[in-house]
Amino acid sequence: MSENRAPGCEHGTPVKNQLVGVIQATGNVAKAARITNMKYSTTRDIWQKYKKFGTTHNRPCSGRPLKVTDHTIRQMVRIARKTRRKPFKEIGNEVVPPLTDTTVRKVLARLGFHRRVARKVPFLTKAHKITRICWARLYKSFTDKNWAQVIWSDEAYVYLGDNRGRVYVTRRSDEEYIEECLVPTFKQSSVRVMIWGCIMDGQKGPLVLLEYPGGKGGGMNSSRYQEQVLEGVLVEFYNKMKKKNTKVIFQQDGAPSHTSKTTQCWFSKHDIPLLFHPPSSPDLNPIEPVWHELKKRLRTLPHPPNTVNQLKAAIQTAWDEMPIEDINKHIKSMSIRVKAILEARGGHTRF
Numbered sequence: 238m239s240e241n242r243a244p245g246c247e248h249g250t251p252v253k254n255q256l257v258g259v260i261q262a263t264g265n266v267a268k269a270a271r272i273t274n275m276k277y278s279t280t281r282d283i284w285q286k287y288k289k290f291g292t293t294h295n296r297p298c299s300g301r302p303l304k305v306t307d308h309t310i311r312q313m314v315r316i317a318r319k320t321r322r323k324p325f326k327e328i329g330n331e332v333v334p335p336l337t338d339t340t341v342r343k344v345l346a347r348l349g350f351h352r353r354v355a356r357k358v359p360f361l362t363k364a365h366k367i368t369r370i371c372w373a374r375l376y377k378s379f380t381d382k383n384w385a386q387v388i389w390s391d392e393a394y395v396y397l398g399d400n401r402g403r404v405y406v407t408r409r410s411d412e413e414y415i416e417e418c419l420v421p422t423f424k425q426s427s428v429r430v431m432i433w434g435c436i437m438d439g440q441k442g443p444l445v446l447l448e449y450p451g452g453k454g455g456g457m458n459s460s461r462y463q464e465q466v467l468e469g470v471l472v473e474f475y476n477k478m479k480k481k482n483t484k485v486i487f488q489q490d491g492a493p494s495h496t497s498k499t500t501q502c503w504f505s506k507h508d509i510p511l512l513f514h515p516p517s518s519p520d521l522n523p524i525e526p527v528w529h530e531l532k533k534r535l536r537t538l539p540h541p542p543n544t545v546n547q548l549k550a551a552i553q554t555a556w557d558e559m560p561i562e563d564i565n566k567h568i569k570s571m572s573i574r575v576k577a578i579l580e581a582r583g584g585h586t587r588f
Contacts, residue, residue, distance in 0.1 A: 253293035358585050359517040366583030368515040373578040384571040385438035388487045393528045396429045438568045443470040444556045462494040488512040520588040523567035531555050
């Protein structure tokens with residue numbers, strides 16, 4: 238009944254189970270050893286183990302000591318947090334004992350750490366953070382109704398041939414190079430259009446395609462800002478919104494053309510109150526994601542514009558077709574943004 242086995246090899250589980258069955262049937266270990274042609278000492282040890290653990294399976298052994306100990310894991314996490322840009326291979330070389338980058342990747346992944354693309358954000362100084370905290374405390378009591386009374390404005394550049402971001406198309410493998418499945422690129426060019434726009438809760442304000450000569454001294458200055466934007470479209474839109482709301486506040490960032498003495502005098506003259514806006518804080522302006530959506534629409538056009546005039550026409554069309562819901566959802570997040578600034582102690586937020 239005993240299986241043929243090489244010297245030094247243990248009996249298999251089926252044989253040990255048969256032995257236990259014989260012992261239970263005969264009630265005698267020695268007799269069971271003779272029947273199974275097994276040594277008495279081996280039979281006795283198997284039976285004692287079965288009575289103690291209720292099974293003939295081998296118990297887990299200590300085996301080879303783990304290379305990745307709790308201490309090593311703490312080392313990895315400490316290095317990864319201290320130097321966020323360090324590759325896994327270099328982290329593995331620094332821990333004791335050294336580990337491969339694959340092992341480091343697996344261990345850190347179990348703890349929720351992964352290599353991800355770093356977000357690009359404006360640089361914030363200590364003074365910037367303090368100002369952002371002051372802004373959040375100033376408008377902490379604002380409700381959705383208060384934020385709905387703000388006209389949010391901003392300028393943005395739209396470049397000819399802007400192909401940043403991924404563009405997805407639906408195609409078969411053999412359609413890789415047909416015209417509709419390609420994104421044309423252009424040689425490096427300074428051809429661009431500067432736009433100004435404003436939004437309000439439930440309202441899409443005017444969009445201005447700014448005109449300026451460019452070059453030294455030909456950029457956007459106070460006089461051009463006042464002539465093309467403030468006098469050109471803002472006064473009319475502000476007065477229109479004032480008829481619907483008892484109080485309307487205008488927001489603009491801290492660009493030199495916005496904060497100059499002549500521009501500030503213009504606002505005082507026209508009795509338009511301004512909303513305080515901290516520097517280097519695009520995350521506190523709900524029109525920023527609207528620009529991203531507009532540029533995204535331009536990138537997905539089946540026939541991208543290749544001249545300045547075509548680009549201007551495409552921008553105006555994209556703005557006109559922008560759903561008002563895509564604007565409202567960002568304005569309604571302002572209370573959450575205030576809370577996020579306070580939680581981040583003036584630092585960057587997810588907006």
